[in-house]
Amino acid sequence: MNENTLRVQVLETGQNAKKAARELACLSGEQRQKAIAAMPEKLQQVKDRLFQINREEVIEARGNGLPEFLVKRLEITDNVFTYMINRLEKVASLRDPLNRILQGHEEPGGLMVQKISVPIGVIAIIYESRPSVTTDAASVCIKSGNAVILRGGSESLRTNEVLTDAMVEALKENDVPEYAIQIIRIPGHEAVSEMLKMDECIDVLIPRGGKPLIQRIARGTRIPVIKHYEGICHLYLAEDAPPDMAVQIAVNSKCQRVEVCNALETLLIDERSAGYLLPDLVRAFGERQVHLRGCEKTRAIIRDIAEATEEDWVSEYLAPILSIRIVNGLEQAIDHINKYGSAHTDGIVTQNMSLARQFVQAVDSASVLVNASTRLSGGGDYGMGAVVGISTDKIHARGPVGPEELTSYKWVAYGEGHIR
């Protein structure tokens, strides 16, 4: 495609999205809800074609030498399909995130002031191969009254087209502007480069993928970016941590799924409990083929494990590897987390309310868990239904990003001739 045609097409997508966003902002919550609720049926209707095209793309990707774990992400199995349908139903059923009165009061002079949630406008989501992001992200955006521009991986373009077309059918049948969900149908990096320039049309960019992708996007645009960086997650077992709970939470945090951002990467153990906790932990992780790397003090107790270096404390393994450090009390645990962590998800196991409160206040992370697995920070266990990702930013959205996090607000003041 010639460069000029490409630019015109991408720009047109942006302008259509902007127009759709204005209309979306004036629809009722019921209308948006109905459109999302109609999506599962539309997906069922194209299921055969979806599976057929997806199979073709899987074969093509494998033929092109895409690593097998990425091919797996691209594949729509029956389980994945059911998951997509369930999420759409769940998102439809959530309460309307718009027109919430976030604050409201009457000023002494009688001016009635309200802070009301409104859509952000146009959200662009740039992601890799997983097609479930297509339905998750689109439904979360429509739920929150935002127009969305989707840009998935080129290897799943046709799969995503089928999904998008089906969702757009549901919009049209429910009088929601069809350009509220659009997909960039041009493969290659040039289309993304064009998107990054469209600060007139796009209000927020949400890149989902590896750190290099996110950094490249954040550095190449003036559009605000909600970033989803890595999770170097910690669990601190305090001196009074109940042994059974400590082992169970540590194992679940690390092993329930090793390749995700809120999986445990470094276990911090108080030196006063390390002596009796470590043998149980080593046994439990051994059974699950997790490779342990320990600090000097850890290796004084458990001699046959590898040494953890400075490099380990800043590593997001996403693999069955766990680094362990013995710390001298709460403060050292907090210092380690705030120094080496990525402010994503960190937890403590303790029965001491005062320790828990200090930990919660001092650990500067998006999610802080007390006596619970780090794996619970994905949003679902916070009641969110579906998310577009987990933000590591402190500006705007932090932690799981669901429909409410994709809203802005406006101030509305009602007077009766009030002047200054």
Place this chain on the structure above:
Amino acid sequence: MNENTLRVQVLETGQNAKKAARELACLSGEQRQKAIAAMPEKLQQVKDRLFQINREEVIEARGNGLPEFLVKRLEITDNVFTYMINRLEKVASLRDPLNRILQGHEEPGGLMVQKISVPIGVIAIIYESRPSVTTDAASVCIKSGNAVILRGGSESLRTNEVLTDAMVEALKENDVPEYAIQIIRIPGHEAVSEMLKMDECIDVLIPRGGKPLIQRIARGTRIPVIKHYEGICHLYLAEDAPPDMAVQIAVNSKCQRVEVCNALETLLIDERSAGYLLPDLVRAFGERQVHLRGCEKTRAIIRDIAEATEEDWVSEYLAPILSIRIVNGLEQAIDHINKYGSAHTDGIVTQNMSLARQFVQAVDSASVLVNASTRLSGGGDYGMGAVVGISTDKIHARGPVGPEELTSYKWVAYGEGHIR
């Protein structure tokens, strides 16, 4: 100063701020409140020296040919001093914006989930000559538990140093880390350029000044910027607008202070009320020496006013000039505002609830006022005490930015061995 020394000094400021921010996050609201409450006395103690140094800088600025309206901004009069003191007292008395439970519920499985307001971290404020920004911004940041790096105009550097030193005294006496308020003491653009690179230390940048300054900063940094662009503010007088209220609100919106961002720039009048509203409006604005520019329809009714062009609809006059357009109903008013406006502050005068609701929903602006002057959108009339500015962004903070807008949040989940 050599470039390397400069870099080291600015970087050191950033690192000190980051350290102070960690400590601030763990202080109680009472401690922060006490420190701010102690500031007025500290300012009183240095008042003579402050006025002396400020006078010197005013003379110097005038000698350097700084335009007189900027010299006026730089000057600390008795009124300005009283204003600064009052604001500090007001900010101290506001409720603590931290540790608010923004959301909270228990999940069906018993996990207790809370979304809690926390400080953002380190905030850098880059502004021009007005010394009252120094005390306003510093106190709002401390109130919200953020460390602040101030960078005022070079022509008021010594004035701002005196103010900052006095506030830091109040911090020290109340065991709040002294580096929580710092000022960049190096004049010239190079220091600002260094600040823009410090994404490791600075969490948000808030530039206050003209559009070129803000754009230069937003384009030159990877740090999130809360932008304060211009206000092209509108007032729509609906067909049923009560004439007295309409004139009073229009006049106050335009004339109460013409040089500020929420002053009225374009008046939209419904064609069904223009015939009887316009003569009164022309008289009222005439008495106040406001120059009117009208659309064709306006000039058909009031013949002796200048013509308003496309250029006028996108102008922030900040001067006694007002453009007037006659529109055919609510929808045209909304379209005009969303097309030409700057999404800052817009208002409607109507007694019709349905019109008001449609206007509030469809106008995509930070502040929407019903039967009230646009001048009320500064934050004070929303109950804010003091603000660091009025954001035109939709991400994070929108409209007036007070202590609550300078917070982020964290998710905290309390379990009893909850796993996934």
